[in-house]
Each structure stands twice: as structure tokens, then as C-alpha cells.
Amino acid sequence: xxxxxxxxxxxxxxxxxxxxxxxxxxxxxxxxxxxxxxxxxxxxxxxxxxxxxxxxxxxxxxxxxxxxxxxxxxxxxxxxxxxxxxxxxxxxxxxxxxxxxxxxxxxxxxxxxxxxxxxxxxxxxxxxxxxxxxxxxxxxxxxxxxxxxxxxxxxxxxxxxxxxxxxxxxxxxxxxxxxxxxxxxxxxxxxxxxxxxxxxxxxxxxxxxxxxxxxxxxxxxxxxxxxxxxxxxxxxxxxxxxxxxxxxxxxxxxxxxxxxxxxxxxxxxxxxxxx
Amino acid sequence: xxxxxxxxxxxxxxxxxxxxxxxxxxxxxxxxxxxxxxxxxxxxxxxxxxxxxxxxxxxxxxxxxxxxxxxxxxxxxxxxxxxxxxxxxxxxxxxxxxxxxxxxxxxxxxxxxxxxxxxxxxxxxxxxxxxxxxxxxxxxxxxxxxxxxxxxxxxxxxxxxxxxxxxxxxxxxxxxxxxxxxxxxxxxxxxxxxxxxxxxxxxxxxxxxxxxxxxxxxxxxxxxxxxxxxxxxxxxxxxxxxxxxxxxxxxxxxxxxxxxxxx
Numbered sequence: 001x002x003x004x005x006x007x008x009x010x011x012x013x014x015x016x017x018x019x020x021x022x023x024x025x026x027x028x029x030x031x032x033x034x035x036x037x038x039x040x041x042x043x044x045x046x047x048x049x050x051x052x053x054x055x056x057x058x059x060x061x062x063x064x065x066x067x068x069x070x071x072x073x074x075x076x077x078x079x080x081x082x083x084x085x086x087x088x089x090x091x092x093x094x095x096x097x098x099x100x101x102x103x104x105x106x107x108x109x110x111x112x113x114x115x116x117x118x119x120x121x122x123x124x125x126x127x128x129x130x131x132x133x134x135x136x137x138x139x140x141x142x143x144x145x146x147x148x149x150x151x152x153x154x155x156x157x158x159x160x161x162x163x164x165x166x167x168x169x170x171x172x173x174x175x176x177x178x179x180x181x182x183x184x185x186x187x188x189x190x191x192x193x194x195x196x197x198x199x200x201x202x203x204x205x206x207x208x209x210x211x212x213x214x215x216x217x218x219x220x221x222x223x224x225x226x227x228x229x230x231x232x233x234x235x236x237x238x239x240x241x242x243x244x245x246x247x248x249x250x251x252x253x254x255x256x257x258x259x260x261x262x263x264x265x266x267x268x269x270x271x272x273x274x275x
Numbered sequence: 276x277x278x279x280x281x282x283x284x285x286x287x288x289x290x291x292x293x294x295x296x297x298x299x300x301x302x303x304x305x306x307x308x309x310x311x312x313x314x315x316x317x318x319x320x321x322x323x324x325x326x327x328x329x330x331x332x333x334x335x336x337x338x339x340x341x342x343x344x345x346x347x348x349x350x351x352x353x354x355x356x357x358x359x360x361x362x363x364x365x366x367x368x369x370x371x372x373x374x375x376x377x378x379x380x381x382x383x384x385x386x387x388x389x390x391x392x393x394x395x396x397x398x399x400x401x402x403x404x405x406x407x408x409x410x411x412x413x414x415x416x417x418x419x420x421x422x423x424x425x426x427x428x429x430x431x432x433x434x435x436x437x438x439x440x441x442x443x444x445x446x447x448x449x450x451x452x453x454x455x456x457x458x459x460x461x462x463x464x465x466x467x468x469x470x471x472x473x474x475x476x477x478x479x480x481x482x483x484x485x486x487x488x489x490x491x492x493x494x495x496x497x498x499x500x501x502x503x504x505x506x507x508x509x510x511x512x513x514x515x516x517x518x519x520x521x522x523x524x525x526x527x528x529x530x531x532x533x534x535x536x537x538x
Contacts, residue, residue, distance in 0.1 A: 167355050175326060176350045177370045177419075178343075187372070191360040200382050268360045 001214070016245055056238040064238035065245060068227075081212055081223040084140070085254070088147025093201065096155035103156075104163025114160070121153050126214055133218075143215035148222045150211035151204040158200020162193040195269055198262040202255055209251045226248075276301060276337060277323070277423055277455055281478070283331035284318050292318045294480030295332060302422070303453040304334020307470035309460055309509065316459040317427055323457065324350045336423065349421035349454075351441050353428045355408035357400035363387070363411055364396040370419040386414040389448060406437040410444065417448060423455040430465065439497070442468050446493065463509050467502060469494050473509055477516035484516040487516050 038058045045052035052060070068074035099117070103110040129146060136142040166189055176189040216225020224243045231239035277300040285295035293315040300306050308316050321327040325343040327360050334341040336348065344350075345451075349370075357366045368383040387393045390410040400408060409429060416424055430438040442465055452509055460466050466473045470489055477484035489505050496502060 169352070169354065170358060172326060172352075173356050173358070173369075176324065176344050177372075178346060179372075181371070187369075188358070191358070194360075265360075268362075268401075 003187070054058075054237055056241065059172050060075075060238050060247070061241045064236075065242040068239070068242055073227075074246060077222055077224050077227055077243075079252060081216065081225065082250060082254075084143055084215070084223065085147060085205075085208050087140075088144045088212070089151050089205060091144065092148035092151025092208070093155050096152045096204070097159060100156040100159030101163065104160040110160070117153075117156065120251065121157075125149050125153075125211065131215070131216060138219055143212070143220070146215045147208050147211045150207040153204075154207060155197075155200045155204040158203070159193065159197055162196035163189065165187060165196075166192045191265075194262070195266055198258065202258055205254060205258065206251070207246065213247070277457075278335045279332070280335070281332035282319065282322055282329045282334060284315070284322055284327065291480040293322065293329070294482045296481070296483055296484065297332075298474070299343065300423075300455055300457065302334040302455055304472070305449065305456040305458070305470045307458045307460055307466035307473045308472055308476060309463065309466045309513065310476030310484070311478065311513070312461070313481075314441050314478035316461075316476055318459065318481060319476075320350075320425050320427050320459050323431070324348055326350070346419065346530075347422040349416035349424045351409075351412050351416045351426045351429045355400070355405075355412040355432060357403075357408055357411055358361075359400050361400075362396070363392065363398050363400065363403070366400060366411055367414045367418055369415055382418055386418045389415045389451070390444070405433050408439060408440060409433065413445065413448065417452075417454075420452060421454055423457065426458045427528075428459055428461065431460070431462065438462075438465070438520070439468075443494070445469065463506055463513070464497060467491075467505050467509065468497060473517065475509065475512040477517055484523065485512040487512060 041052075041055070042057040042059060044050050045057040056064075065074070099113060103113050103117075125146065126147060129142070132142040132145050136145060170188055170192060171184070174184045179187060212223070213225050213228070217221045217229060220226045220229075224246055227243035227246075228240050231237065231243065279296055279298040280298075281295040281297050282293060283295045285291050285414075292466075295313075296319055298306075308319060310316050310485075318327065322329040323341065325341045325345055325348065330340045335343060341348065345457065357363075359514065362368065364383050364387065367386050368379050371379045371382060374382075383538065384393070387396055392407060392410060392414070395403065395407065395411075397483075397511050399410070402413065409432075413429070426445075426473075433441065445456075445468065456469070458466070458469055467489055473487045473489060474483050475485040475487065476482065480483065487508055491501055
């Protein structure tokens, strides 16, 4: 309804200029603070008031970023990290979806499984690292497993909760129309669960990115996390910040990918949309 | 013909909600079930619809026993219960899942036309008013052409004006294919406007207390003296059914607490 209202307003004979302005300006408003800080810092370093050795100014970070990209080092390390997150996310989501669906759907499975999973959830996931390294070695397997563990919990919890809270009254509509079990899942449960599932995927992905850093900090010869360590050991703060910026960009981009993929299926949602 | 034979319902927690209701409903007849809250009206309707099968007695439709939702029986609930992820047209066509696409589209379009919501076909349920949503729910229940349509207080959540509007509209729709209608309500006017027969129920356990024929020509004038006369009869019966209930409640106070959860 808000969308429709805005549509008619902009096409009407007297478009409110204030509305137009605020629609463009509002997202820009959020940029004011970081841009001002960056410009101020750049200015301070340029004037020689601070050396900027440990906190490099934006121009240095930018040129480091460009240099890393030109040598291909940035792309290579980003791809390695991305591959780890993708593998861990894929495994974590797959296992969490199967177990979450089973636990949400069947009280027996829930009683059997859920206490153990909740107990495991109470352990900070990083605490597993030494064990994973002993079990799986220091290469890819232990890193991917750690990421998968991080992704697993939010997705499992989100899906189980979503299935349990599916509106009983809508399920009854399915019964009244004599849906078979598989039809009930496809036509009622799946669409009802989807919004919460997408949110749990997004928070799972966020944890995946968090854990890939942890995994790479603990020993890696490539990846964005390796760039962090490399920058620390060689005293190159600009490289560290460039890697952090890369993390931010790729993390946001993958999150956006989930939102974009899910959007056509969630158009029905009755939510307050803010432009 | 829909036949109820000593239909009773005792819930697993021991609440005796329905104590043997026998009733025969002719094809095309409209029966209203009325009664105070907690007299098992909804339980009765859910037993007929096969959603909560009776624990005693039997429900048969054309000599076929109904123990679970039946394709010839449609249900309209108190809330529209539209599926929020389907647009209006897909909601109406929900019960036609296994029909060919062309037939489905054609029947949905016809039904939407009939309830006067053709222009809303592509809208989401959340964009409809309460009355419009309930009309879509009625269309959804009627599209598979049920022989019996059960309505569980279908208009009780609507404002008075929309309610009378939809009552007339329902009769209009009923005239098309003349399905059997069973309407649970707590609105005496609604019962008399719609029904050929009004069954007054009384609680603990729920059973039929009185049966009142409404022998008025349709469309019925809510202001006429004849309407008023029938209304008074129903009100008197309701009053008596509740008085008896009050004395029964004292002897059986425990059932009430648990029973309140069910209707």
C-alpha cells in the first residue's frame, strides 16, 4: 500500500519536490559521517600533523587496494576465501536444513535430537578448532568444517522454529482441501517457512564469514585472512585494511545475492518496506 | 442427504463436548446452528467436515461415512484463512490443484466474477478488506462445487453492514447450485435470514435443544412482523437452553474450564 501510494504521488500532476529530494538524499545521509572522517584524516596526514604510518590515510589504502588487485593477489586470495565460505556454507546449510526440518516436523526427532544440538550450541564454536585440527589436519578440511559448524546453528534453529510456528489454521485449510503429505509440504509448509528460512540463511552466512576469518587467522597460506596476518607480520596496516574492505564488499555482496534470489518468492510478505 | 446419527465427541482430555446429535439435512437445505458459547456448535461442524471426527455415532453423506475431509464438503472458517503467498485468483483456485490449467483459470474467473472481485484477482490477500477476504474464502470453498458447504461463524468478525451484505450475497451464491448449507452462528438475525431450519443447541454436553422451522419466503425482510415472530421464538428457545445450562454448570463445574479451550 505504501508503494502504491508513493507511485501515485510521483506520477501525479504536482510531485512533491521534498519527497523526491529525501528519497535520493536519505541513503546519502548515511555516507556523510564516514566520508567526513576520511577526508579529515587524509587532510591531517597530508598536513603532516600525524605520520599515518599505523593508520594510513584513505589514499594509501586505496592505492594498496589497487596494487593488490593489479598483481592479482587480491582476486586470488578473495577466491580462496570465497571457496571456503561456499563449501562450509553449503555443507552447513544442507545438514541444518535436513535436521531442522526433521526436528521441526516430528516431535519424536525433536525430543531425540534437539537437546544434544542445543548442548553443542552452547560451546563457542572456536573452541572446536584444536580438535578439528587434530582430526582433520591443518588444511582445508578443518577450515571448512569450522565454517560449516558456524553456519549450521542459526539455520537449524531458524528452520525448526519456523516449521513449529507455521499457522495451524493454514495447515487446516490444507487438510480441508485434502492435500497429501507431500502437497502439504510443497503448498503450505514450504511457502510459510520461507521468509524465516531466508533470514536464517543470511545470519548463517554472516557467521560463515566470521568463522572463515578465524580459520584463516589460525594458519593459512592464502585467503583474505592470510592477507590480514601477512599485513600484521610485515607491518603493513594498509594491506590489513584493504583486506578488511575486501571482506566487507564480498560479505555484503553474498548477502545481497541471497536477498535477491529470494525476493521474487517473498513479494507477498506484509512488511513495512522502507525505501 | 446428510445424516448425523447420535454424533458425540469426547476429547482426549475427557471433555464431553458433544452428546449425541441426530439430524437429517435434505439436499439444498439451509440449516443454521445457534447456541451460547461452549455448546459444541463448532465441534459439531468440525465433525461433519471430518476435521475432528466424531468419537461416537456417525456422519454420512449419501450413505458414505465421513471420517476425514471429504471432496463433496467445503468449509468456510470464521477467519478467511487465505494463503498469504498466493494472490486472490490462486487462493480461489487452491482446491482445484489437480485440474487442467485452462479449466482452473476459467472456473476461478467465473467464481471471482460471481463474488464481484474480478478486478482483485492479481492482488495479495493482505490488500483486501475483511469482507472482501471472506468473499474470496467463500469463493474458494465453492469453486470445487461441494454438495455441502459448512460455515463456522463466517461473518462474526465483520461489521454489521458488511455482515448483512454478505448474508444476502451468500444466499445469492447458494441459489446458483443450491448446495446444502450448514451455518454455525451466534447471531439470531443471521440464522433466520439464512436458514430453513434453526437448530438451537445447549451445552454440557452439546446437544440439540430445540428446532425451529423458518417458513418465510426469500428474500426475507429483517424488519417484517413475521421475521420478528420467528426471532422471538428463537430467542425464547435460546434463553431456556442457557437457563438449563446454568444449572447443569453448577453440578459439573470442572468441564467448563477445559472446555473453554475448544470453542
